[in-house]
Amino acid sequence: MLIAGLIVAAFLGPLFVWRKSDSPSVARYGIASAAAVVGAAVTPIGMGQCAFAEETSGVDHVLAWALMAGGAWLALIITQSVFDKLDGKKTGGGGVAGEIRTGGYRMGWWVPWLLLSPTLIILAVFLYTPAIQTFTLSSKLTRLGAPRSKDVCFGNFSELLITDPVRLVAYPLLAIGFIYAARLWVTRSTPDTWSRRGADITSVVAMLSAFVAFYAMFSAGGGGQVAYRPVYLNTVIISVGIVVFGMVGGLAIAYLAFRQIKGGGVYRTLLIWPYAISPAVAGLLFFMIFDPNAGIFTYTMESWFGIDVPNYRESAILAQMAIILASSWKIIGYNILFYLAGLQTVSIDQVEASLIDGASARQRFTKIVLPALSPITFFLLVTNLTYAFFEVYGTIDFMTKGAPAGKTSVAIYEIIRVGVNNGDLGRGAAQSVLLFLAVIGVTLWQFRTSGERVSYGGS
C-alpha cells in the first residue's frame, strides 16, 4: 500500500511542474518526481508505517494517503518556488521580503541574533515545541499526568470519522468537483472578466460544499465512534452566528457613527468600549440577563409581552442564540473600531460624483462604501472567526457549560472537556490537530482570496 502511494507521488510530481512551470525540462521533471516521493514518504515513515500495518482499517489507509498527499504537495510547492527563483520569477514571498530594507549596521554577525534571541527562544519553547507535541500526542493514547502511553496511530482521528473508507474519499472529491463546476459555470456565463459577482458566487458555493462535505465525513456516533458531527455543527453555527451578527452590527453602527457631528468622539467611545470587556465577563453579564428566574430578559418578556420564555439552558436553539448574542456584543466594539477607520478611507470624490449622478443612499452604500471597505471586511472576517473559534470558551463556560446535551459545546470547549476534564490527552490532542488544520485552512484561504477579490477603491 505504501509503495503504491509512493509510485503515484512519483507520477504526480512531474504533472505538477508541467502545470505550474513555464520552462519545464526533463531534469526538473525528475527532481519534482523525487521531491514528491520524499515528501510523501517522510510522514508515513515518521509514523513507523503504522497505518499500513496489518489489522488496520480502510479509514486508516485513507488518512495515511491524505497525509502522504499533503507531504508531497508541500514538497512540490517548495520545489516549484526554488524553480521560480532560478527563473528569476517573483514569488509570493518576494512581496513580503521586498518590504524590508537592507540594514545599515555593519557589526558582528552575532549582534542581530542577540537582539532576536529572546523572541526566538520563547517562540521555540512555548510555541513550536507544544505545536509539534500536539501532533505527536495525537497519535497516542495517554492520560494526563501518567508517564505511560500507547501508540494508536490514526486511531484518535479515525474514531471521529465515518467508518466507510469509500464514502470518506468520495465526499471531499465530490465537494472539490462541485467547486470546480461552479467556477467553470461562472467563467462561461461571464466570459469577459473575473467579475466580483462571479467571485462571490464561487466562494459561497465553495464554502457550502466544504461545509456539507465535512458534515458528512464526521461520525454521528455509535459503534464505538465518537460523535464529532454535533461538535462540528455547533462550532459552525456559533462561529457563523457571531461573525455575521458582530460584523453586520458593527458596520451598521459604524456607518451611523462616523459622520462628523457634535460630540462624535464621545459617541464613538461609548460604542467601542465593549472591546475592553473580557469574554468571561460578557458571559457573566448575559448569564445574569437571561437567567430564567432572576434575569431581566425573561421578566420583561413575561410582564410586558406576556411571552413565557423557556429556560435557555434547556433549549438548544436558545442556548446557541444566547452565546452568539453575548459574544457578538463583546466583539462588536472591535468591529466598529475598524470600520470607523475604514470609512475614513472612502473616496469622497466618488461620493460627490454619485451625488451629481443622482444615486440613492442605498446605491451609494452598496456601490461605493461597501467595495471600499472590502479589505477591512476581509481582515475582520478572519479575526472574528479566530475569536469565535477560541475566545468564545470563556463565554460558554460562564453561560451554559456546553448544556443542553452538549449543544453549545464547540471545538475548543470539547478539547478541554476531553483533554483536561477527562484527562484523555491523546484524544484531546487529535481534536486540537483538527482545529489547527481549520485555522491553517482559514489563513490560506485568506491569502488566496485577498489577492483575488478584495477591491482597493479604484477600478
Added chain:
Amino acid sequence: MKGLAPGVRQKTFFRGRRWPYHIGLTITALIIAFPLLYAMLVATQTNAETYAFQFTPGSALAKNFEAVWVKRDFAGAMWNSLQQAILVTTGKTVLSLLAGLAFVYFKFRGKWIVFGLVLITLMMPTEVMILAMFRLVGGFGWQDTMAALVVPFLASATGAFLFRQHFANMPTELLEASQIDGASPVQFLLKVLIPLSWNVIAALFVIQFVYTWNMFLWPSLIIRDESKQVVQAALQTLTNIDGSLNFGPLMLAAVLASIPPGLVFILMQKPFMSGFAVGQDK
C-alpha cells in the same frame, strides 16, 4: 474642493439633518451599555431585591463589596492580574522593539528564514496547542506560579511586525546621523527610535494589556491555588458565595474586573487609534 477641511467636505457626503443621528447614536449607545448598566444595578442589590426586579439602587453595595473584595480576596486576584498584565505587556514591548530593530537595521544570513518562522506563528494560536503546553509547562514545575502566566506570552509576532513596519517607514537619515555620532544600536533605539514610536507603543500596550487581563482559559488550567489566581478565572469561583448563587456580589466582581482594562482603553484611546493607523498603513 481640495482645500476644504474633511469636515466641510463631509457635509456634502451625507446631507440632511443632524438630530436623527444624535437620537440614533444615543439609543445605540444605551443598548450597548445596557448589560453593564444592569450589572451595576444588580451589584448594589441583595438577592431578594434582584429577584423582585427592583429598578432602583439596592441596599447591599457595601455588604457585596465586603463579600467579594475582603472575604473572597478579589483584591488579591486583581493584584495578581495587574502584575501579570504589566509584566507581559512590558516584556512583549521590549522583545518586540529588539526584534524590530534587528529586522530593519541589520543585514544577516538567514533573515528570511527567521522572518518566516516568526510570521508563521501568526497562524498558531496558543489555544490549539493548549493541552501540550499544559503538559510542558506543568513539566517545568510551574503550576501556581507567576512564571507560567507570563513567560509563555513574552514573544509577540504582532508586536515585532508592528515595530518592523514602523521603523521601516522612518527616514534613513536618522540612522546615518546617529552612526556619525557614534551611537550603538541600543543607544539608537533608546534615544531615537523609542521617542518616535510612542504611538505604536501605546497601541501595543492597550492591545496586550486588554488581552492579558482578559485571559481566562490558560490561568484556569495552570493555576489551581485560589490565592494565586487571576481575575477572570477567580470570577468562576465566585458563582458560589456562601453556598449559593448570589447575583449581587457576582455582578460587582464582574464590574470591578472590567475597570482596569476599561480605564486603560479610555485613557489611551487617542494614541491607540493613531498607533492603529500606523499599523494599517501599508
